[in-house]
Amino acid sequence: MKNSLGAVDTVLLLGGRSEIGLEIVRLLVRLGASRVVLAVRDAPGLGGPGAGSGPGSEAGSGSEAEAGRLSGLGAEVHVVPFDALDPGSHQEVFDAAVRLVGDLDVVISGFGVLGSQAAYDADPAAAMTAVAVNYGAHVSVGLHAARVLRAQGHGTLVVLSSVAGARVRRANFVYGSAKAGLDGFAQGLGDALHGSGARVLIVRPGFVIGRMTEGLTPAPLSSTPRQVAVATVRALRDGTRTSAEVWVPRALGPAFGVLRLLPRALWRRMPR
Amino acid sequence: MTTFLTGWGRTAPTPATLARPRDLGELSELVAAAPVRGVVPRGLGRAYGDAAQNSGGLVLDCTGLDKWTFDDGRVTASGGVSLHELMTALVPRGWFVPVSPGTRHVTVGGAIAADVHGKNHHRDSSFGAHVRSLTLVTAGGTVRTLSPADPLFQATVGGMGLTGVIAEATFDCVPVESSRMLVDIERTADLDETMAAMASGDDRYRYTVAWIDLLARGRRLGRGVLTRGDHARRGTSDFAPRTLVRAPARAPGGLLNGLSVRAFNEAWYRKAPRRATVVQGIAPFFHPLDAVEGWNRMYGPRGFVQYQFVVPFGAEETLRRIVGTLSARGTVSFVPVLKRFGPGSGGLLSFPLPGWTLALDVPAGQRGLGELLRGFDELVARAGGRVYLAKDSRMRSDMMAEMYPSLQRWRRIRDEADPAGLFRSDLARRLGL
Numbered sequence: 001m002k003n004s005l006g007a008v009d010t011v012l013l014l015g016g017r018s019e020i021g022l023e024i025v026r027l028l029v030r031l032g033a034s035r036v037v038l039a040v041r042d043a044p045g046l047g048g049p050g051a052g053s054g055p056g057s058e059a060g061s062g063s064e065a066e067a068g069r070l071s072g073l074g075a076e077v078h079v080v081p082f083d084a085l086d087p088g089s090h091q092e093v094f095d096a097a098v099r100l101v102g103d104l105d106v107v108i109s110g111f112g113v114l115g116s117q118a119a120y121d122a123d124p125a126a127a128m129t130a131v132a133v134n135y136g137a138h139v140s141v142g143l144h145a146a147r148v149l150r151a152q153g154h155g156t157l158v159v160l161s162s163v164a165g166a167r168v169r170r171a172n173f174v175y176g177s178a179k180a181g182l183d184g185f186a187q188g189l190g191d192a193l194h195g196s197g198a199r200v201l202i203v204r205p206g207f208v209i210g211r212m213t214e215g216l217t218p219a220p221l222s223s224t225p226r227q228v229a230v231a232t233v234r235a236l237r238d239g240t241r242t243s244a245e246v247w248v249p250r251a252l253g254p255a256f257g258v259l260r261l262l263p264r265a266l267w268r269r270m271p272r
Numbered sequence: 273m274t275t276f277l278t279g280w281g282r283t284a285p286t287p288a289t290l291a292r293p294r295d296l297g298e299l300s301e302l303v304a305a306a307p308v309r310g311v312v313p314r315g316l317g318r319a320y321g322d323a324a325q326n327s328g329g330l331v332l333d334c335t336g337l338d339k340w341t342f343d344d345g346r347v348t349a350s351g352g353v354s355l356h357e358l359m360t361a362l363v364p365r366g367w368f369v370p371v372s373p374g375t376r377h378v379t380v381g382g383a384i385a386a387d388v389h390g391k392n393h394h395r396d397s398s399f400g401a402h403v404r405s406l407t408l409v410t411a412g413g414t415v416r417t418l419s420p421a422d423p424l425f426q427a428t429v430g431g432m433g434l435t436g437v438i439a440e441a442t443f444d445c446v447p448v449e450s451s452r453m454l455v456d457i458e459r460t461a462d463l464d465e466t467m468a469a470m471a472s473g474d475d476r477y478r479y480t481v482a483w484i485d486l487l488a489r490g491r492r493l494g495r496g497v498l499t500r501g502d503h504a505r506r507g508t509s510d511f512a513p514r515t516l517v518r519a520p521a522r523a524p525g526g527l528l529n530g531l532s533v534r535a536f537n538e539a540w541y542r543k544a545p546r547r548a549t550v551v552q553g554i555a556p557f558f559h560p561l562d563a564v565e566g567w568n569r570m571y572g573p574r575g576f577v578q579y580q581f582v583v584p585f586g587a588e589e590t591l592r593r594i595v596g597t598l599s600a601r602g603t604v605s606f607v608p609v610l611k612r613f614g615p616g617s618g619g620l621l622s623f624p625l626p627g628w629t630l631a632l633d634v635p636a637g638q639r640g641l642g643e644l645l646r647g648f649d650e651l652v653a654r655a656g657g658r659v660y661l662a663k664d665s666r667m668r669s670d671m672m673a674e675m676y677p678s679l680q681r682w683r684r685i686r687d688e689a690d691p692a693g694l695f696r697s698d699l700a701r702r703l704g705l
């Protein structure tokens with residue numbers, strides 16, 4: 001549990017290959033977290049390697065290597081299998097994590113796929129799957145997390161939202177609409193957990209320069225996974241409110257306060 | 273009723289169901305019906321950290337267990353009786369508690385569970401050493417009577433409430449001839465002089481303690497004010513301590529900062545005589561901070577951390593190094609207290625061991641505090657010392673085994689008394705006890 005100085009001991013990362021998620025975990029371990037559970041699709045020895053490492057997917061470097069790196073920092077690391085699209089298995093992921101490390105101080109709901117709007121236009125079924133991952137699966141995972149954290153009376157669910165959901169843009173409205181749904185869900189969940197001791201932290205990065213956006217030209221106010229992680233960890237340590245939000249970089253908050261008010265006729269002309 | 277609880281440091285609140293048993297029967301029933309998240313007893317909430325918190329579980333407010341009797345120098349008290357109540361009644365009759373910590377507002381159960389020490393530790397050891405028998409309510413609601421020879425007794429003294437609830441205890445008091453203290457005050461110029469004066473002169477006094485200035489730099493680092501004394505042979509026996517002022521309910525953060533604490537330390541040092549003998553009341557001598565009700569609120573909404581460690585005699589270099597680091601970094605610490613410990617009480621998780629102990633209050637918001645204290649933990653453990661669990665709110669579990677060599681033995685005894693691990697606190701979870 002969070003100690004008097006805001007350091008945590010245990011972390012569950014759902015989407016154990018997420019660049020931002022892993023960066024958060026690394027920072028938390030450096031600050032004292034001693035036990036980590038990485039919930040990964042195709043965990044080693046449990047399925048084919050790298051089955052989903054196609055373009056636009058988050059999958060990439062091996063989770064074993066990642067676990068090794070975290071162990072090197074002094075943490076005890078466990079890897080459990082996790083399939084976002086199989087909600088029936090989500091309970092077992094949480095049960096396993098609690099069995100392995102006890103109370104969950106931080107749960108990071110960090111999985112997701114970006115994809116391109118053009119590809120989704122051509123393949124509506126793929127669009128539906130992407131929305132299921134980016135939104136539907138987070139609903140299932142978030143509700144499981146809420147149940148565990150509420151019973152514990154402490155712990156924070158970190159939801160990786162996006163400015164793409166703050167106001168959905170024509171250029172990526174499938175992804176953006178899923179993030180908008182996720183953001184709304186996370187806000188509601190934070191309110192539902194008010195008074196329970198558990199918290200929800202919504203992280204809204206802008207364009208993040210990383211594996212997920214490889215080949216795309218960075219947008220204004222972009223950031224790196226490291227910057228997102230630093231902002232997240234700071235909010236985790238200092239925050240006491242039940243429902244908190246961080247924009248990365250911070251300027252995106254006021255920027256979207258204004259952009260939300262832009263007339264549709266102008267907004268739909270946004271180049272990206 | 274679900275309530276958010278913190279320790280005296282007011283950090284890291286967690287919710288728990290709070291129940292207040294009024295007698296042994298109710299206590300036993302509540303323990304027997306402990307929920308899956310477990311149960312832990314709580315007294316007056318003076319442990320600084322998370323010892324009497326149990327996130328998502330049950331916390332037993334023991335202050336309703338308030339019966340006590342006194343006979344021939346011996347008190348038999350329910351776990352929830354406060355030392356304040358005992359002193360108020362016993363001092364006018366010529367008796368004093370065997371050990372008094374820096375506040376009167378602790379319960380008998382808490383004093384045993386934390387095996388508290390006082391200014392007489394170098395002569396009289398800690399509270400647990402004076403306990404003759406215990407009534408403990410263990411997992412399942414079983415009521416057991418324990419003598420000091422029982423392993424479970426030794427696991428309960430200093431056991432942080434994790435072996436069961438102390439329903440009742442019998443302990444010896446000490447006779448006193450007045451409620452006055454005859455106190456020698458002495459100012460020292462630096463840390464070496466403070467330590468030398470304590471090492472050479474402590475044995476002449478029943479009670480000794482030194483306040484040292486950790487914000488002073490250079491040659492004056494560790495300058496201090498030694499106060500050492502004993503119960504006066506003559507004088508009034510009246511004892512009716514009062515609260516002088518009350519801290520505001522909502523003090524803003526940052527009041528106790530580098531500037532204000534430095535100024536306070538300077539004034540505190542200057543106001544002390546170079547050398548003098550004075551007569552003081554019990555309350556100003558033992559419990560100066562009890563005069564300010566809710567003084568812990570002065571640290572503002574983020575609260576504070578108390579760090580208290582002990583290193584064995586011979587490891588003075590570790591103490592000097594920690595003091596030097598605190599001074600060099602300008603870490604704000606309010607009224608740090610230095611004390612020499614004597615032999616321990618035999619409690620398996622008891623804090624005191626023969627050596628030097630330093631206690632400091634630090635505002636929780638200071639930058640880099642976590643890493644700094646973590647570094648101190650390692651130095652202390654390497655020197656064969658330990659950190660006081662009743663004050664801890666931030667240590668990591670990996671330090672425990674090295675600091676507390678009897679931990680494995682304690683665990684075996686605890687597991688036997690509580691196989692399902694129903695006695696649990698936030699501290700127990702954090703430190704993997």
